[in-house]
Amino acid sequence: MSSATHPDCPPGPGAYVVAIAITAPLAVRLRNAVAARLRPGRYLYCGSAYGPGGLQARLARHFRQHKSIRWHIDQLTTVGEVLGAWAIAGGDECELVARLGFLPVPIEGFGATDCGHCRSHLLRWPSRVSARAIRTALASGGEAPVWLQASATPGFRA
Ligand SMILES: [Zn+2]
Numbered sequence: 001m002s003s004a005t006h007p008d009c010p011p012g013p014g015a016y017v018v019a020i021a022i023t024a025p026l027a028v029r030l031r032n033a034v035a036a037r038l039r040p041g042r043y044l045y046c047g048s049a050y051g052p053g054g055l056q057a058r059l060a061r062h063f064r065q066h067k068s069i070r071w072h073i074d075q076l077t078t079v080g081e082v083l084g085a086w087a088i089a090g091g092d093e094c095e096l097v098a099r100l101g102f103l104p105v106p107i108e109g110f111g112a113t114d115c116g117h118c119r120s121h122l123l124r125w126p127s128r129v130s131a132r133a134i135r136t137a138l139a140s141g142g143e144a145p146v147w148l149q150a151s152a153t154p155g156f157r158a
Pocket of ligand 1: 093112121
């Protein structure tokens with residue numbers, strides 16, 4: 001199955017923050033089989049892509065709705081609406097979590113199974129927090145985040 005890479009996505013490896021909106025309560029499952037519930041709203045997932053295909057391949061996967069469930073975050077991107085993503089060439093996912101530390105943690109341990117220090121790689125994005133505030137926080141390390149608009153959501157701009 002091929003998937004188109006986003007025209008604005010930087011080539012090579014890096015870190016990213018995917019923005020997802022869910023419109024109904026969503027039960028998600030962690031690797032230890034504990035189920036948790038996400039309420040409707042917006043969420044941000046911090047990840048990194050240092051394998052083959054880098055950011056382009058990984059974000060194309062996150063933007064694709066139909067796929068097998070491999071990572072925790074797939075439970076959101078297959079059901080919710082992926083709004084888009086900020087990509088940072090050469091970035092570090094845990095550093096991005098730290099920069100977004102003012103956001104609430106919805107589920108302890110989500111996406112952080114292999115990470116020894118973050119409480120979660122998934123954060124809740126309350127409606128009172130603007131996209132500009134997220135962008136500014138992500139840019140605080142110096143690298144400029146590149147916003148990748150998901151094609152399915154023409155009304156959303158970050
Ligand atoms: Zn981490």
